[in-house]
Amino acid sequence: xxxxxxxxxxxxxxxxxxxxxxxxxxxxxxxxxxxxxxxxxxxxxxxxxxxxxxxxxxxxxxxxxxxxxxxxxxxxxxxxxxxxxxxxxxxxxxxxxxxxxxxxxxxxxxxxxxxxxxxxxxxxxxxxxxxxxxxxxxxxxxxxxxxxxxxxxxxxxxxxxxxxxxxxxxxxxxxxxxxxx
Numbered sequence: 532x533x534x535x536x537x538x539x540x541x542x543x544x545x546x547x548x549x550x551x552x553x554x555x556x557x558x559x560x561x562x563x564x565x566x567x568x569x570x571x572x573x574x575x576x577x578x579x580x581x582x583x584x585x586x587x588x589x590x591x592x593x594x595x596x597x598x599x600x601x602x603x604x605x606x607x608x609x610x611x612x613x614x615x616x617x618x619x620x621x622x623x624x625x626x627x628x629x630x631x632x633x634x635x636x637x638x639x640x641x642x643x644x645x646x647x648x649x650x651x652x653x654x655x656x657x658x659x660x661x662x663x664x665x666x667x668x669x670x671x672x673x674x675x676x677x678x679x680x681x682x683x684x685x686x687x688x689x690x691x692x693x694x695x696x697x698x699x700x701x702x703x704x705x706x707x708x709x710x711x712x
Contacts, residue, residue: 553680562708562709568604615659618660620655621654623653625652661699
């Protein structure tokens with residue numbers, strides 16, 4: 532569990548590497564009817580990242596949602612939630628370096644040579660995923676989900692804040708779905 536929290540928190544500690552974005556949505560929904568939002572507290576409370584990072588994500592959402600035509604409300608059209616995930620990727624490679632000169636005669640063959648190999652090279656990277664969910668407040672059904680995937684590294688609190696803002700902005704660029712088709 533502690534390991535998962537560490538990896539999920541690593542989502543927030545990202546470098547300036549590119550972010551891959553994808554989204555999915557309910558094709559039977561008219562997204563133009565959604566104009567107000569509230570945060571889905573039960574979902575956000577379950578996110579296994581630090582409270583500081585949760586607040587960073589919430590601030591990024593609060594600053595980005597108005598640019599998508601949303602305003603905060605006590606009686607919202609949609610509920611906004613998010614969750615994180617981390618994937619550890621391991622790449623193993625080896626390299627051989629050698630030299631040889633085979634001799635082959637008319638009545639059979641023999642050869643000689645020398646070589647050595649480098650030990651295995653193991654590269655481990657952690658990729659963080661941030662999911663943003665938009666849930667219809669009346670039906671309580673997920674109607675849109677955006678996902679951002681990026682490489683992770685440590686950074687200052689200001690760098691984490693900026694990276695989260697970029698993640699959220701790029702994910703929500705795919706909302707509403709009809710605007711991008």
